[in-house]
Amino acid sequence: MNRETRILGISGSLRQQSYNTAVLRAAVDLVPEGVTIETFELDGIPPFNQDEERNPPARVLELKRRVREADAILFVTPEYNYSVPGVLKNAIDWGSRPYGDNAWDGKPAAIMGASIGTIGTARAQYHLRQICVFLNVFPVNQPEVIIGNAAQRFDAEGDLTDETTKNYMRQLLENLVELMRRIQQPSTSVPISDRRPLFATSTTSETTHTGIGYQNGK
Ligand SMILES: Cc1cc2nc3c(=O)[nH]c(=O)nc-3n(C[C@H](O)[C@H](O)[C@H](O)COP(=O)(O)O)c2cc1C
Numbered sequence: 001m002n003r004e005t006r007i008l009g010i011s012g013s014l015r016q017q018s019y020n021t022a023v024l025r026a027a028v029d030l031v032p033e034g035v036t037i038e039t040f041e042l043d044g045i046p047p048f049n050q051d052e053e054r055n056p057p058a059r060v061l062e063l064k065r066r067v068r069e070a071d072a073i074l075f076v077t078p079e080y081n082y083s084v085p086g087v088l089k090n091a092i093d094w095g096s097r098p099y100g101d102n103a104w105d106g107k108p109a110a111i112m113g114a115s116i117g118t119i120g121t122a123r124a125q126y127h128l129r130q131i132c133v134f135l136n137v138f139p140v141n142q143p144e145v146i147i148g149n150a151a152q153r154f155d156a157e158g159d160l161t162d163e164t165t166k167n168y169m170r171q172l173l174e175n176l177v178e179l180m181r182r183i184q185q186p187s188t189s190v191p192i193s194d195r196r197p198l199f200a201t202s203t204t205s206e207t208t209h210t211g212i213g214y215q216n217g218k
Pocket of ligand 1: 014017018019080081082083114117118119
């Protein structure tokens with residue numbers, strides 16, 4: 001029998017009453033059957049210092065181990081000044097170093113975010129998607145779970161109550177599992193010798209110049 005699919009959920013907020021941590025808590029109950037979400041808290045991760053990258057603190061080693069053990073990643077991020085919070089970027093940076101030892105490499109990921117503003121986290125989510133390019137992480141495109149006006153979607157205990165939001169979250173998690181299976185499953189219709197990687201895993205000048213923009217601009 002296949003083992004359970006494991007998603008590692010990371011909230012980008014350290015705040016006690018965080019909406020985003022509450023969204024992550026809610027996500028745990030919205031996964032498809034046979035899938036579990038485990039969480040990793042970003043508390044205790046010191047500021048990244050490249051002098052220390054070959055001798056990282058225990059908490060960073062734990063983060064990298066947990067990322068590697070996971071089949072997929074769920075980022076639930078607030079938006080700080082139109083971008084991802086420093087604590088999340090800091091953890092991502094630690095996990096990506098030293099060069100050649102990027103724990104995030106090849107992971108499928110889903111992104112969600114809650115804000116007290118109307119379109120809050122949209123900009124942060126797009127920054128995170130940009131970061132994923134260099135990490136070689138594959139974020140699911142749709143649905144985009146951008147939870148605006150968060151204060152109206154949680155009860156007095158801080159739990160997510162909005163059913164529409166939960167439905168989008170459920171769909172995104174389903175799509176994440178589907179993407180994960182497509183990445184992990186080898187194609188059976190093409191002989192091994194003719195197979196090309198589903199995704200390029202390096203950033204050579206060749207791969208960075210194969211985009212549509214380049215072709216259209218010829
Ligand atoms: C430093 C800082 C910057 C913020 N910048 C934004 C922002 O750019 N866009 C936004 O929608 N909300 C912004 N907010 C408000 C957050 O949406 C709000 O604090 C939210 O509750 C943070 O998420 P959390 O509840 O998970 O901690 C900012 C909050 C802080 C503390």
